[in-house]
Amino acid sequence: MKKFYWGVSTSSAQVEGAHDQDGKGETIWDYYSKRGAIYNGEDCFTTCDCYNRTAEDIELMKKLGVNAYRFSLAWARMMPKGYGEINQKGIDFYSKFVDDLLAAGIEPFVTVYHWDMPLPLFEQGGFSNRDIIYKMEDYASLVGKTLGDRVKYFAIFNEPECVVDFMYRHPIHDGVELPRSRQETFEAMHNILLCNGLATRSLRAAASSDVKVGIVSATDVCVPNTPKDVEAARIATFTPREDLLFDNAGFLDPICFGRHYEPLIKKFELDTSFIKEGDMEIIKCNPDFIGSNIYTGTTVEFDQNKNVVKSKVSPNSAYASNLRRFVPESVYYGPKFLSERYNLPVYITENGVALSETLDKDGNMNDDSRVEYIRTYLEQVDKARKDGVDLNGYFYWSMFDNFEWKAGFWPRFGIIHVDYDTFKRTPKKSFYKYQEYIKQYKTELD
Numbered sequence: 015m016k017k018f019y020w021g022v023s024t025s026s027a028q029v030e031g032a033h034d035q036d037g038k039g040e041t042i043w044d045y046y047s048k049r050g051a052i053y054n055g056e057d058c059f060t061t062c063d064c065y066n067r068t069a070e071d072i073e074l075m076k077k078l079g080v081n082a083y084r085f086s087l088a089w090a091r092m093m094p095k096g097y098g099e100i101n102q103k104g105i106d107f108y109s110k111f112v113d114d115l116l117a118a119g120i121e122p123f124v125t126v127y128h129w130d131m132p133l134p135l136f137e138q139g140g141f142s143n144r145d146i147i148y149k150m151e152d153y154a155s156l157v158g159k160t161l162g163d164r165v166k167y168f169a170i171f172n173e174p175e176c177v178v179d180f181m182y183r184h185p186i187h188d189g190v191e192l193p194r195s196r197q198e199t200f201e202a203m204h205n206i207l208l209c210n211g212l213a214t215r216s217l218r219a220a221a222s223s224d225v226k227v228g229i230v231s232a233t234d235v236c237v238p239n240t241p242k243d244v245e246a247a248r249i250a251t252f253t254p255r256e257d258l259l260f261d262n263a264g265f266l267d268p269i270c271f272g273r274h275y276e277p278l279i280k281k282f283e284l285d286t287s288f289i290k291e292g293d294m295e296i297i298k299c300n301p302d303f304i305g306s307n308i309y310t311g312t313t314v315e316f317d318q319n320k321n322v323v324k325s326k327v328s329p330n331s332a333y334a335s336n337l338r339r340f341v342p343e344s345v346y347y348g349p350k351f352l353s354e355r356y357n358l359p360v361y362i363t364e365n366g367v368a369l370s371e372t373l374d375k376d377g378n379m380n381d382d383s384r385v386e387y388i389r390t391y392l393e394q395v396d397k398a399r400k401d402g403v404d405l406n407g408y409f410y411w412s413m414f415d416n417f418e419w420k421a422g423f424w425p426r427f428g429i430i431h432v433d434y435d436t437f438k439r440t441p442k443k444s445f446y447k448y449q450e451y452i453k454q455y456k457t458e459l460d
């Protein structure tokens with residue numbers, strides 16, 4: 015089997031804290047926090063304080079036995095306004111962090127944009143203002159120049175599908191901004207694609223070593239009910255969704271093939287006349303890999319008339335979680351369908367489950383449902399590798415309990431419990447089990 019990365023995942027706004035330390039500028043999540051848009055009036059200002067605890071956290075990664083760590087850069091730490099002035103302290107922070115990870119034998123997987131837009135860019139219209147594409151191009155060039163000598167794997171966007179949804183279609187700071195029409199959302203999506211195209215190129219050009227630049231998608235996987243339904247699952251996985259503007263091909267098709275996904279344009283009667291000459295050439299940027307975030311899936315089958323329909327399956331209530339349903343086959347079929355369609359290596363860049371949990375009286379966390387989730391999903395990861403699916407890594411989401419965006423701190427996704435007052439880290443049972451599974455599945459190459 016090929017080399018495989020076993021990792022854990024986080025993102026800057028969710029774990030770093032230190033929201034105004036060392037020259038970092040304000041982000042939209044600082045702004046939403048100040049406006050009281052987060053559940054229970056919570057904020058992202060300190061969260062896990064990872065910014066000040068890198069040594070301790072790398073020790074935990076070593077103990078866990080991972081050979082990769084996926085994290086994101088806070089744009090506003092490197093460029094406080096999102097453009098113009100550069101903040102050397104922010105750059106030094108990430109540069110040292112990368113050195114420390116590499117010294118520990120841990121491969122950094124760096125996300126360039128995981129949702130924390132610098133506030134001034136948001137005030138100028140964010141992704142609905144085409145100007146942002148050049149600002150992102152500059153930012154990615156700075157990233158390439160400062161980290162591209164040591165970091166091999168970069169993803170420009172995390173889940174652009176969710177970005178258009180929470181910023182435009184269903185804005186999270188309800189009442190402040192109104193939901194945009196599908197057409198307006200599509201135009202913002204087009205700008206995101208342009209950002210991605212320019213940023214991919216500028217990062218590659220600025221890096222002094224051979225970097226791999228990809229994108230991380232939110233994959234809405236359909237799985238077959240019986241072996242006869244594999245084609246049904248494939249069709250459904252690439253069919254536009256009812257209620258959302260995006261689907262699995264909405265971003266990836268333009269990036270890989272240089273054209274918007276026709277079924278999406280037709281279904282929502284989108285007007286493409288605003289697209290400028292040359293745009294699709296910029297957008298087609300030949301990513302080196304696809305990162306796929308998969309949490310669950312929908313089971314489908316063919317009915318008697320060969321129509322694809324949802325299967326009647328009851329969610330496994332023994333494992334039902336607060337947020338997600340357990341469908342382990344999703345990490346088998348998601349990478350399979352994506353790598354077949356795009357002919358690219360796939361990494362599962364996020365997979366995990368949120369539970370609302372507390373430590374027991376002895377300070378232990380027996381998160382048995384999460385252990386079962388990881389066990390059953392990793393069985394499918396192993397099966398995919400053995401069946402020759404071009405799957406090259408698995409990252410559990412998340413290393414820590416953290417700031418779950420608008421939902422604040424109540425959903426806990428971590429394999430490490432965090433006390434948000436003292437920042438004390440307590441590995442849960444799932445931490446030790448994941449450690450065991452990595453040993454079990456690791457090959458000599460990994």
Ligand code: BGC
Pocket residue numbers: 025028172173176232307364411418427
């Ligand atoms: C996002 C993460 C988020 C996770 C759990 C993904 O959509 O990339 O930032 O915390 O799901 O909801």
